[in-house]
Amino acid sequence: MVPQAPPAAADTKILILHAAQRRFADHGYEGTSLNDIADDVGIRRPSILHHFPSKEAIYRSVLAQLVGDWSELVTKAVADPTTGWVQVERVLSAAFEFFENHTDFVRLARREAIDGGPFFDEIATALQPLFDQAVGFLEREMRAGRLRKHNAAQLLLSGYGAILSYFSDAPLITVLLGTDPLSPAALKVRRREVVELFRTALEPR
Amino acid sequence: MVPQAPPAAADTKILILHAAQRRFADHGYEGTSLNDIADDVGIRRPSILHHFPSKEAIYRSVLAQLVGDWSELVTKAVADPTTGWVQVERVLSAAFEFFENHTDFVRLARREAIDGGPFFDEIATALQPLFDQAVGFLEREMRAGRLRKHNAAQLLLSGYGAILSYFSDAPLITVLLGTDPLSPAALKVRRREVVELFRTALEPR
DNA sequence: CCAAGCCTACCGACTGGTAGGTAGGTCTTT
């Protein structure tokens, strides 16, 4: 027989995670109630707690999933590494594309970064090795003369801010620019501009 | 007697606003209860509602105050305007210093920017003319050849992101850098780096 | 005397979470 025994079994769990991810990204942890999530899924609140032990567990699960996706992408982008600006642009572009397709992640991560909440430590310590790795790479390339000398960590923070903010603050930027900043055309412009800014700063003259 | 009669009369209102600003910045609108604010001030919740008609009114009041401060600073920084990079650096430095002393503002504004909440429109429309003004200045100077040509709006967004994120995401950055990013020494380094990045991009060779 | 400022006591709405029950499928035993 088809192993269809639990037809919605694993399904429902995934549906809950999806709905929760959206809600948490849109309205934050406090701003999201289990009823909200249940409504999205189309079941009752207690049924949610049949699949997860608590609201906090759902949140943790969402975070772990997203951080995992992000780590995987970075790992992939630095496999088969080249050197100098080529490698920087590769990572920059990979990150940009990832954020394009994971705007929930951006907003959620940003909320965590701002309030340093109870779950914050876990994701911070998950991100730290990636950051250190990137700093190491930049410093090595700068020493080798393949990139202009800068404070690598600071430059990285600037890139982090310039890229992430564009996605996380999309509502505000919509008003400022008067157009949808997440439209394909707008994203193309944005990507070009960011890459250009860092190329100017990093590529040896 | 000591003139303690209305010791907290007008004072209390200000104390409430101060406490509310901190709480809202730390934990967001949903994450802050009137009891939290009342406890900070040292009175009971209903007493707060004697001074303000509602929680929302308090929040609006906090926002208006901060946006006002920010507008004032920008206005001051562009009075007696010069041209080219000198003027850019002046605004950049002024903004940096303002954020240093108004970290509450940064975190609050960021929260608003992320969720585009109910109060969001007001602050967005308050910020828009400042943004347009800046874009206008940059484009004029680029056309005049006093700044290198860029997409002015995009460059502004990059600066916005690079500076604001450093302050708003201080909890995360603390972990990434392993030191306090808001210490005087760290701030000096940060300011130099940001200014340098934009000087490289904007100053004509 | 009166008003400002603060209080206690209360309200209805909503929160996360629990208790207990039901429908229906699968697995095991006879």
Next chain:
DNA sequence: AAAGACCTACCTACCAGTCGGTAGGCTTGG
């Protein structure tokens, strides 16, 4: 094949606690 045991997925009903907000009383200085 039939029957009972067990399981998952979901439900309704309820809990204690907290939320923002209101009503009304007490105190105190002008």
